[in-house]
Amino acid sequence: MTITNPSTPAARRRDLILRSLGWSTIAALLLAPAIAMQMGAEGVVWTAGDFVFAGIILVGAGIVCELVAWRSGDMFYRSGAVLGLFACVALVWVNGAVGIIGSEDEAANLLYLGVIGIALIGAVMARFEARGMVLAMIGAALAQVVVAVAALIAGWGSTSAIYPRDIIGTTVIFALIWLLSAALFRQAGRKIA
Structure with missing residues (x-):
């Protein structure tokens, strides 16, 4: 993965829109439970610790997205990284909320x-190169299935x-x-070859 910064005005504008959308989504996800609690929504009871935990996870994922965007100009690579991060955050979120x-x-x-x-260790072992990231994400998918099969058995x-x-x-x-x-x-890796 090489460090590339978009040089065209259209690419910079696109990146600014995507970054603004991403950080706005994080802010909305953190504000939604606070607003729901103020409106008396049943079942929404967050403590200060819940907000801190969610903030660390969401802001941490946002920072990783910023690093990926800074290091790679390839939209396939960026999209793959965002989906992988989304899966990590969503797994933690769903398990913490309802299991x-x-x-x-x-x-x-x-x-x-x-x-x-498995996803994170695989990514580090692949040195975050696109071709290795393919295997890391497939490994995470297989591990997801293995956990489910074990639970069902x-x-x-x-x-x-x-x-x-x-x-x-x-x-x-x-x-x-x-x-x-x-x-x-995989698509990002093909563009490199």
Whole structure:
């Protein structure tokens, strides 16, 4: 991955719009629960710690997106990185909010941290090069499926009213996100070759 900054006015304008949209989305995600709590929305009870945790995750992902945008001008690479980051953040968010395997209190949900770990370790091992990132994202997709299969075989989360649809549906969605990210990195790698 080479450091490239967009030099055309159209590319700079596009990047400014995308950056503004990204940071506005982060702000909206942090403000939404505060507004919902002020309006008395049932079930929305965030503590200061919840806001700090969400802020760290979302702002951290935003900073990583900024670094990716700074280091790569390739839109396929950028899109693959954003999808991979989205999958990581969404896995943490969903597990913290409601859980994938049963409720958020089900210890088996911690296995999804391993999925994120595989994606991150794979990315570091690939030195963030597009071709290696393909394998890291495919590895994360496979790990996502392995966790679901283990949960179904072991019967984890079977007390959920929508078991096993919750595990299967969530797994399909996340696996597709990881695989789409891999496809985007693959396209970015082709442009380099």
